[in-house]
Amino acid sequence: MKVGVISDTHGLLRPEALAALEGCALIVHAGDIGKPEVLEALAALAPLRVVRGNNDLALLWAQGLPDVDRFEVQGWQVLLVHDLADVPAHLDQGVQWVITGHSHKPLIERREGCLYLNPGSAGPRRFSLPVTLALIEVGADALVPEIVPLLAANPLKATSR
Template sequence: MVAAEPRTARIGLIADTHGLLRDEALAALRGSDRILHAGDIGDPRILDALAAIAPVDAVRGNNDTAPWAQRLPEARQLEFGALTIHLLHDIKTLAAHPPPGPVQVIVAGHSHRPRIERREDGVLHVNPGSAGPRRFSLPVSVAILHLGASGPTASIVELGA
């Protein structure tokens, strides 16, 4: 009998919707086991729509100033088995909101620039880009974080916006 491959968790990453949740973003995030929103949500109905796909964890962005957004933290730490993810809106505020312990992945938005980078310390940094209104000539995108036996990996999904 052959042992089954360990299941890979699929974590949908989205940021900077600014009140606009595109159908293409919803399609790209379908099949996620969990969704992380890295702030600048813009409308609480976006979190409800994402929650129809998978459980959602979100942080408040600098533009999330309405009363509904005040219940969201500026940063949060999430555990997925032995893996720890630190979620915040702006990577430049990491010093103000440092992870309370070791992390393997840091997810941040704010710049609207999609990026995946494994730093020298081994921590995977992911910015899913902006899934909301297009800013300048930057792509409209989300990201997928894959959690498997060989460690976390990520991919950017550009939306046909």
């Protein structure tokens, strides 16, 4: 199963992002959405899980969005929050995959048996950071995440078990 993870679009949904997310069985947006049209376009591609980010807090249309979401993907327990600082120091039992955004810095990291994934920012370029999203192949016994540059070639791959 292919899962797409996107964050920090800040109202900009690039055609390259839509193309990269085609064929995903699920799309996750880790906040700082910017405009409801972003979610509408993503939901047209696949089922969508989303949390609001700090820049979404004052937006009336985003008031109903959760700050935290916990769900399951093919048996993997997922915790979704916008800011890594909002992840509890001690994760609830069973959480195997943490998805965050906010920093605009792509990250694939294992911590105490848990995959931490930040897809980076897919919206307007900030600072000198890359414009990216993430794709994850989800299997019964492995999560295989990949950071996908949207404005350059050569994706970065990592395997997590």
